[in-house]
Amino acid sequence: MEASDRLELAVDPSRPTGRTLLAGGVEQSYVDLADPRYLHFEYVRRMAAVVDLAAPTGDPLDVLHLGGGALTLPRYVAATRPGSTQLVVERDPAVVALVARELPALPAGVEVQVTDAREAVADAPADTYDLVLADIYRAARMPPHVATVSFAAEVARVLRPDGIYLVNVTDLPPLVVTRVQVATLRAVFADVCVVADRRMLRGRRYGNVVLAAALCPDRLPVARLAARARRDPLPGGVLHGAALDTFVAGAQPRIETDR
Secondary structure, three states: OOOOOHHHHHHHHOOOEEEEEOOOOOEEEEEEEOOOOOOOOHHHHHHHHHHOOOOOOOOOOOEEEEOOOOHHHHHHHHHHOOOOEEEEEEEOHHHHHOOOOOOOOOOOOOEEOOOOOHHHHHHHHOOOOOEEEEEEEEEEEOHHHHOOOHHHHHHHHEEEEEEEEEEEEEEOOOHHHHHHHHHHHHHHHHHOEEEHHHHHHHHOOHHHHHHHEEEOOOOHHHHHHHHHHHHOOOOEEEEEEHHHHHHHOOOOOOOOOOO
């Protein structure tokens, strides 16, 4: 999440320890004050599944989060992979201030930086991160300057050779934005997959699609990720290889940018 309008934290009436971050009345993030492992939103669970499978259980990782919100995934990583070093980049200082004031303190190893995501990536040293997670939205759309081949190449530069890039995409049928983003990532990364609700993949609903990309061929844990997706309360599917070729056919990578 990147731009704020009437920010508030609402109590979940069905879960007293749950808090939903809203901007202009639209849900942006969800945090359980008592359990950082509880992930309310479907797409966050899908991103967390990749985090879980990216390295042996419990091993600490170096993680860059582009888009902070209520820090749901940084809190999850800190709880499941103690000792991890995490940098959270959030463009909106009002979001950072609200979260710092109303939610639990930052876990150990988590730092928050108020800046633009592209600038943060450009300033980062090469081969620094095991994971880069992007959940960047401004006025309900992904800013163009973080959706191009050149930005994907910058992310690839800061990832370690076996690192993974995760992107949350909000889309609606016929998933044009998702197809373009897949083509964009494929222009840079050797291994790419799509994870989403099966209804999303069939073009039947609006929602979130998670893209995972790695520089090393066959780096993504596709079979285990598909098994996790099937077991989710909202069962999902994974597109990879030939199925992804068919899905993305005709889509062109995004080259140009206009901030």
